[in-house]
Amino acid sequence: MTAEALRNRIETLRAAMRPLEPDGEARAELGERALRHALDYLAGVPDAPANRPWAEVFAQRLDPEFPETGRDAESVLDYFAACVERPGFATTSPRFMAYVPGGGLFHSALGDLLAAVSNKYSGFASASPGAVRLENAATAWLAEVVGYPEGAAGTLTSGGSLANLTAIVAARDAADAEGGGAVYATRFAHHCLDKALHIAGRRDAPLRRIATDSRCRMSVEALAAALEADASAGIRPWLVVASAGTVDTGAVDPLAEIAALCRRYGAWFHVDGAYGGLFALCPEGREKLNGIELSDSIALDPHKTLFLPYGTGAVLVRDGRHLLASFSASADYIRPLGESEVGPSPADLSPELTRHFRALRLWLPLQLAGVAAFRAAQAEKLALARYLHARLSEIQGFDPGPLPDLSIVAFRYRPQSGDPDAFNERLLRHVQEEGRVMLSGTRIDGRFTLRCAILSFRTHIEHVDEVIEALLRGIAALQGGADA
Structure with missing residues (x-):
């Protein structure tokens, strides 16, 4: 094909793809329409049911589901309202108390809009120093909330499961590189612990289910006995997983006493605080969480206790060098452009390389509403x-x-x-x-x-x-x- 023929073909394709880039007037109309839809939805939240029948997902049908040419925006939003927003759980409802909800702050929705429009790549500091600085500032603030010292590091994740996995990989590399170490947790530990151990190559690690007291909290006496029995038998205590708010009852394990035992036996102390760890922000919660600051790592879910939208987790490690040791990697095709003063790149602290600019959905509400x-x-x-x-x-x-x-x-x-x-x-x-x-x-x-x-x-x-x-x-x- 000649260059002229190619030019003509390219112009034809360019015209066909024009719907992907609406002009300023079309953007304004579409944006206003979407915003009105969102505001109408929020206006109905106070009185809307907390649960609606699943069958409503088929209240309307799109035929075909994915059209060759675009549909009218109003009809698409109507379909979204009838078949996506209404059916099932309404986690936005003030009467939704079935599971720990993702709050969905409006400020965070605005943050997601700005993050998606600017499309900043937040994996490397050299690519988006501002976005990386915000994430490092946000994780430093989270570390301050739970009482971690200077030198701690963290990263934002998609939720508690990935946060727990990230911490367990760091704990594996730092304290169980050769394998064989034992794990200690109660029967109330979140099931993502088992998944994380499997992914981290520790599915067959000795797992001790520690007894609980009458309030469903880990028994310090039972933990001490299990640690001592393993140490005496030549089995190295590796990982103790405590809960700062269990799924079943919200119980908080006796964190300070567990921390002391971990120090005595040389075990890594991890706290699954996905639900409750960030209650440390308020005085009443801080009292309940005494000892959380003594842990080696913590999993948190700002999409729970800070009311953010789903998809906002965090992991913190007391000695941040362990995160860098486990996850820092590079290649010639992604070599950073140079050193930066904004702190480490999130890609070097996390399993993720490509990542959403999550920090804005946490940073913006804190700026607009205040701590x-x-x-x-x-x-x-x-x-x-x-x-x-x-x-x-x-x-x-x-x-x-x-x-x-x-x-x-x-x-x-x-x-x-x-x-x-x-x-x-x-x-x-x-x-x-x-x-x-x-x-x-x-x-x-x-x-x-x-x-x-x-x-x-x-x-x-x-x-x-x-x-x-x-x-x-x-x-x-x-x-x-x-x-x-």
Whole structure:
């Protein structure tokens, strides 16, 4: 093909791809339309159900699903509202308390918009020094919140699973390079621990399930006995994983006492604080988390306790050199352009090379709302959990469970007759199908238990009262025979 023919072909292709780059007027119209849609959605959040039927995902059908030419923006947004926003869980709802939610701060949504539009590559300092500086500033602030000393380092991740994996790889390289070291955790450790050990090549590491006390916290005495038994048998204690807020009950293990045992036996002390670690920001939470600053590594989820959108985790390592030792790598085709004063490149602290500019969704809300607002919101959630526990204690028939360490309340209803586990399962199903509030359940020592996880920044005392009302409606329906 001649150069002239190629030129003509290129011009034809250029015209065909024009929808990918709308002009300024089209961008303004599309942006305003999308913003109006988002604002309308947020306006409906206070009264919208916390759960809607899954079948609504097929309320409309696109045919074909992926068209050759673009659709009208209004019809696409209508489809999105009907088939994506409405069905299933509404984690944006103030009455969503089934699982620890990703909050979805509006400030963070704006941060994501700015990050996506600028499309800064935040892996290398030489490529985007401003973006890297923000991430390093954000992780340094997180380290300050949990009480880590100077010399700590961290990186933002997609969530707690990758944060825990990153920490375990660093712990493996620093303290179990040859393998054979034993791992210690309770039965309440998040299942991502098992996945991380598998990915890190430690699936067959000796795993000791440490007993818990009456409040579902790791028993210091049981841990001490397990460490001593292994040391005496010539098995090296490698990794102790404690929880700063378990999934089932929100329990916080006795971190300071565990840290002392880890120092005595030379074990790496990792805290899974994905749910609760950042409660260290408020005084009430800090008291519960005493000793978290003594750990060697921590997994955190700002998309939980700092109310950010899903996809915002973090890992911190007390001695940041361990992250660099495990993850720093280079090649001729990605050699940095030079040294930078903004700190290490996130790609050298993390398994990820290509990465979203996550820091802006954390940095921007802290700038616009201020740290004090986050501190107050956390303290309110802790108080709301205690309030729910107190309300349940006052209502005949409820076993309110242990006093919550953080913001999860694990409780049961005790019917006058019949199988209490079956009754509580039916009660949960009734509440979920009603859809006004969302709770979840678990089994603790074989007993079916209801869970209320209070952590949305939108959840306030009137919404906790609605939980009580929904439970009482469900109990009345079940006991009246309205639900079999």
